[in-house]
Amino acid sequence: MSNKEEIEVYQSSENIFADLGRSDAEEAFARVKLASQIADVIAIRNLTQAEAGVIMHLDQPKVSALMRGRLAGFSLDRLLRCLTLLGQEVEIIITDKASGSPLPAHISVVLPSMAAIINEMQTLHRPT
Template sequence: MDKRMIAGVEVEVGSGNVFADLGLPDADKLLIKSELTIEITKAIRAHGLTQAEAARRMGLTQPKVSSLLRGEFSNFSERKLMDCLNRLGYDIEIRVKKASGAAGHLMLTHA
């Protein structure tokens, strides 16, 4: 990683994936799940939904919505998080393209 001096303090520039920077396994998947969770949170706020209303729309229990809004997404699959966004009125598009290197990576883009 790139190291820089800022105001006399040495800092390490992150890769853009905090989970990879921490050396966690499945860092790409964790990043996708965290970004999907952020989008769900934004959607709930944009619609002005209570947790109970959001739970009904997403097919979850209110306690699960509460956990999700606190950033606890480890018990949710990527597919379930995408389903929640669909139920909140969002389209999800998956695009596959050849990677520039030997191994590809997962990425979420926002429209």
């Protein structure tokens, strides 16, 4: 006879912060997605942390923290500013909540595909 414990498994939502019950789950998840986009742009452009810091008006240790997902001190506004300073277009779309939806209105961040980002970067840095 086996002495194994049964472990209850739950299906995760897409947002780990919501799964953990954080009251600021949507904002925290949005900040992570924006930081991930910033890190992707820095990598695609082959920027050092110091070079990225100059562009984003941050010192290198702050860029390092951002790249490692340590986002204390990084508001949504600050992350959006970093993206625009890196040459990224940021579009904010506000819509009515779906009629009849029992869920509250929410915040979401939709990122472009990596292929689109790479294509855009190649276009920007193509010799003329």
